[in-house]
Amino acid sequence: MSRQVIIIGRPNVGKSTLFNRLVGKKLALVDDQPGVTRDRRFGEAHLLGLDFTIVDTAGWEEEDPTSLSGRMRMQTMAALEGADVALFVVDARHGITPLDDEIGRYLREQKVPVILVANKAEGRAGEGGYYESYTLGMGDPVAISAEHGEGMAELFEALLPFFNEDDEEEGLPPIDPEDEEALNRAPLKLAIVGRPNAGKSTTINALLGEDRLLTGPEAGITRDSIAIDWEWQDPKTDEIRPIRLIDTAGMRKKSLVVEKLEKLAVADARHAVDFAEVVVLMLDATRGLEHQDLKIASLVLEEGRALMIVINKWDVAEDASGLFNGIRAALDEGLAQVKGLPVLAVSARTGKGLDQMIATAFELRSAWSKRVPTAALNRWFDSALSANPPPAPGGKRIKLRYITQAKTRPPSFILFGTRLDALPKSYERYLTNSIRRDLGFNAVPVRLTLRMPKNPFKKD
Known part of the structure; x- marks a missing residue:
């Protein structure tokens, strides 16, 4: 079934021009006069190999629902319910208006994922509005010129994640991180990774209470990443929580992976990390922490996934206290970019610690999906600068203007200033x-991106 992408925005921001650009024909009427489009218009769009249904909508206006403009807005709302992705178009030359803010607030309350598109961003005239659109709090805006066809590659990259075939097959709808109730209802996508024979499949079997996955003393039994839907009952609250458990192939040192089949299995495990929300890196208590474990952990963190460390086979560990403290210290030193990772000891054979592992995974997903209110972020920013002002290299002051949270999952922030x-x-x-x-x-x-004012279309 074709994906459906809807274009939304106030009148005269270039929605129909973008519609025509994507369908490759002038199907929608375009004029400088606002309000030309009234009914929804459907077209078959083609963008660098992506094929989807594009929906043009009437300009959003704040009018009485019984008026013509009000009824047009209701049509747009109805179209949004059937969409897979929404393109929220703003006018970079005109800047952000109160009506843009209103549309943004409405879209954040919906379940449809939104891509912010700053149209008419060509040249210096659109630079100010492009950066101003960050204030909508809807992530990185995609700078385009629908009239001249600029920025289409960037729009393609923004749309691509919503056309991932594997995600479609999994059948899991995107989650609005700000809707806590929806987040709690959605299955936790939990991948278990690690070196061969750490007990990943055995742990999943223990959670399920059945021999669902093939296990044994031989390393490398698991080849494909296996996803299993399961429901966990929280022993503290008796609440039933859905989980999608993902077992993966053991990941050895790259120099040891020579067979084509194992290379494919490791690549599949890496893909499972991309799909997951929280990743469990499983260690073998009889072997401790090795350099390969740190490399796997770094890979997970680079992909922006929430990570926890689980030491399996704790029931046969020698000098358990010394082992735990040694692993904790080695992680803090080897993964300095994220200190304080959760470290848990479990035994898949006895079931000890498995409920705590799942509860911690849910807590990590909540933090990974968290959005900081603007007021709280501003208070933190002022306090952080007061406690430790930025340096002045060569006597020239670095000015940090403001910070905004661009997205969640993982939490990503953009810092604006000069001489960054x-x-x-x-x-x-x-x-x-x-x-x-x-x-x-x-x-x-947490990701922090530095941004200095520049022309979004200027070629370096």
């Missing part, structure tokens, strides 16, 4: 660590 190219990495780490510590993200990976 001279900002030391140590100060970036200070800000990132402060965000995690002060704003409740704890050990969840």
